[in-house]
Amino acid sequence: MSEIRIEGLRHSYARNPTASDLWALKQVDHVWRDGGAYALLGPSGCGKTTMLNIISGLVRPSEGRIFFGQRDVTEVPTERRNIAQVFQFPVLYDTMTVRGNLAFPLRNRGVGKVERQARVEEVAAMLGLSDSLDLRAAGLGAAEKQMISLGRGLVRADVAAILFDEPLTVIDPQVKFSLRRKLKEVHERFKPTLIYVTHDQNEALTFADQVVVMYDGEVVQVGTPEDLYERPAHSFVGYFIGSPGMNFLPVQPDGERLVFPGGALALSGTVAGALPDRGALKLGIRPSAVRLSGGKDPGAIPADVIDVEVLGAYAIVELALGPTRIKARVRDGAPIPSGATGVTLPPEQTLLYSDERLIGALA
Amino acid sequence: MIQADNNRAWFLVLPVVLVVAFTAIVPLMTVVNYSVQDIFGPNTRVFVGVEWFREVIEDDRIRAAFARQFLFSFLVLLIEIPLGVAVALILPLRGWRSSLAVVAIALPLLIPFNVVGMIWQVFARPEIGLLGAGVNALGIPYNYTADPLSAWATIIVMDVWHWTPLVALLAFAGLRSISPAYYQAARIDGASRLAMFLFIELPKLRNVLTIAVLLRFMDSFMIYTEPFVVTGGGPGSSTTFLSINLVKMAVGQFDLGPAAAFSLLYFLVILLFSYIFYTILQQVANK
Numbered sequence: 001m002s003e004i005r006i007e008g009l010r011h012s013y014a015r016n017p018t019a020s021d022l023w024a025l026k027q028v029d030h031v032w033r034d035g036g037a038y039a040l041l042g043p044s045g046c047g048k049t050t051m052l053n054i055i056s057g058l059v060r061p062s063e064g065r066i067f068f069g070q071r072d073v074t075e076v077p078t079e080r081r082n083i084a085q086v087f088q089f090p091v092l093y094d095t096m097t098v099r100g101n102l103a104f105p106l107r108n109r110g111v112g113k114v115e116r117q118a119r120v121e122e123v124a125a126m127l128g129l130s131d132s133l134d135l136r137a138a139g140l141g142a143a144e145k146q147m148i149s150l151g152r153g154l155v156r157a158d159v160a161a162i163l164f165d166e167p168l169t170v171i172d173p174q175v176k177f178s179l180r181r182k183l184k185e186v187h188e189r190f191k192p193t194l195i196y197v198t199h200d201q202n203e204a205l206t207f208a209d210q211v212v213v214m215y216d217g218e219v220v221q222v223g224t225p226e227d228l229y230e231r232p233a234h235s236f237v238g239y240f241i242g243s244p245g246m247n248f249l250p251v252q253p254d255g256e257r258l259v260f261p262g263g264a265l266a267l268s269g270t271v272a273g274a275l276p277d278r279g280a281l282k283l284g285i286r287p288s289a290v291r292l293s294g295g296k297d298p299g300a301i302p303a304d305v306i307d308v309e310v311l312g313a314y315a316i317v318e319l320a321l322g323p324t325r326i327k328a329r330v331r332d333g334a335p336i337p338s339g340a341t342g343v344t345l346p347p348e349q350t351l352l353y354s355d356e357r358l359i360g361a362l363a
Numbered sequence: 364m365i366q367a368d369n370n371r372a373w374f375l376v377l378p379v380v381l382v383v384a385f386t387a388i389v390p391l392m393t394v395v396n397y398s399v400q401d402i403f404g405p406n407t408r409v410f411v412g413v414e415w416f417r418e419v420i421e422d423d424r425i426r427a428a429f430a431r432q433f434l435f436s437f438l439v440l441l442i443e444i445p446l447g448v449a450v451a452l453i454l455p456l457r458g459w460r461s462s463l464a465v466v467a468i469a470l471p472l473l474i475p476f477n478v479v480g481m482i483w484q485v486f487a488r489p490e491i492g493l494l495g496a497g498v499n500a501l502g503i504p505y506n507y508t509a510d511p512l513s514a515w516a517t518i519i520v521m522d523v524w525h526w527t528p529l530v531a532l533l534a535f536a537g538l539r540s541i542s543p544a545y546y547q548a549a550r551i552d553g554a555s556r557l558a559m560f561l562f563i564e565l566p567k568l569r570n571v572l573t574i575a576v577l578l579r580f581m582d583s584f585m586i587y588t589e590p591f592v593v594t595g596g597g598p599g600s601s602t603t604f605l606s607i608n609l610v611k612m613a614v615g616q617f618d619l620g621p622a623a624a625f626s627l628l629y630f631l632v633i634l635l636f637s638y639i640f641y642t643i644l645q646q647v648a649n650k
Binding site for chain 1: 542544545547548550551552553554555558562563566567
């Protein structure tokens with residue numbers, strides 16, 4: 001087992017890519033640590049599946065190299081890489097029993113009967129498939145079928161990494177939870193590198209130690225779920241993670257202040273001296289960081305409450321700061337003013353972005 | 364079970380029942396009617412019971428034609444189904460090459476049956492036909508008008524040329540519908556090309572192949588036009604198939620009673636064998 005290192009990876013499905021939008025992957029350099037549980041998060045069409053297929057060797061990249069440890073595997077065909085992959089829809093060999101399905105990768109690799117049986121029994125016990133080993137795989141439910149797909153990866157003693165391409169799409173919400181727990185168990189027991197592609201942020205955040213966020217063919221941030229929530233490195237991450245997403249306010253620097261239509265904030269903190277000469281500036285603040293100060297705070301920005309949406313344990317308050325709209329998230333039961341009020345944007349939680357990239361906080 | 368709330372549904376089914384009655388059931392009943400009567404003239408007819416059926420069953424020529432017909436259908440299925448699947452497997456799956464190949468392969472299916480017969484009749488002539496003259500030039504004696512084996516070979520090859528495209532197109536459609544994820548998973552599982560065929564493609568082709576087997580069985584069992592044009596049933600009666608017999612009986616000799624009895628038996632045999640094929644293929648799949 002070893003880390004998976006990706007260097008200078010670019011990929012296009014077009015034969016002669018010229019325009020930048022023809023590149024499915026624009027530029028990716030990344031190291032997947034050995035034994036890590038990663039989520040690869042991003043919207044549809046951002047290049048997640050392409051990245052996965054390049055790691056497993058189903059797609060050959062246009063440019064760049066892939067290393068498993070010290071070994072360059074860019075040219076190595078799929079069947080000789082130590083990679084297993086679970087697809088969005090369960091892929092089964094319909095005519096075989098569950099046992100036949102689980103044993104198939106081993107039979108293809110010439111593993112002896114005794115060892116094969118032992119591995120199949122072990123993996124089936126782990127995945128809770130022991131009782132259905134002699135049933136026809138085609139007759140089982142979607143969740144069991146995905147377990148079999150996963151099992152075909154786990155039986156191989158040589159597997160260093162298991163790739164998941166949105167494996168829970170067809171699974172009922174109630175069953176999803178137990179499947180995710182099963183995945184965690186598998187990870188703790190076998191310690192393979194897991195790379196889990198999803199566009200569901202809850203799935204990504206509960207599953208992974210490290211979340212890799214992709215946007216438009218590039219990796220925009222790698223971090224723990226907390227990092228992604230508290231300090232999004234790219235405005236897309238702020239917008240994509242959290243419900244509702246981060247508020248963004250286009251601002252103009254004006255001496256010691258940052259001005260937006262409807263208000264201004266003091267330009268303070270480390271970013272004060274580091275303002276780029278050009279590039280569109282934006283302030284980003286999480287709805288949960290926005291404070292409704294009701295006009296008591298002298299530095300508050302005047303605002304009008306225009307809508308309140310109560311969602312169980314919390315409420316979303318939509319505010320108008322002049323022509324600018326922002327959302328605040330407040331705990332249920334906290335007083336919500338109506339009509340004219342004031343808001344405070346705490347500088348340590350107010351982040352400044354230039355051309356969508358984070359420069360720093362206002363404190 | 365779902366219980367019907369009222370019987371109004373029957374009215375919705377009624378148009379279909381009427382159409383089927385007039386297009387299928389009524390004509391079939393007239394045949395049943397002929398099969399149990401001896402008709403001398405418009406107003407003179409005698410009820411003869413199962414006499415015609417007995418006559419047909421005991422007729423040696425018809426028995427021989429049945430045997431010939433089974434052999435023909437058996438050979439045709441044996442060649443066309445595997446060949447059709449093989450052709451489908453080597454066709455390009457997507458792109459303009461795929462469209463071109465599909466059109467080229469489908470051409471024989473667009474030719475009228477009697478024209479197919481004419482093409483092969485000329486093509487296979489030992490003295491002037493490209494195929495016939497060519498085979499003879501290789502030193503193999505070949506003359507479909509004189510030698511039963513040559514006649515059979517000609518008709519089998521003609522049928523393979525004419526109908527393998529149908530099997531190939533059905534199999535191709537089946538292959539196209541297989542999600543790429545299956546092939547990707549098989550590559551990750553280290554499966555060989557043969558294993559992919561046996562465990563992915565063949566099982567997924569089950570339904571289209573059932574249709575192909577049934578269609579090819581029924582059509583080959585009813586074959587008439589092409590052998591009639593090429594050999595006329597000869598030499599001797601070596602390529603006289605059931606339908607050629609039937610037409611001679613009904614139209615040539617105007618023996619309506621025996622012809623009707625023969626038709627019914629012919630129909631029942633096709634129905635029975637189609638049912639057997641269908642049942643076997645479904646059971647193989649669910650085993």
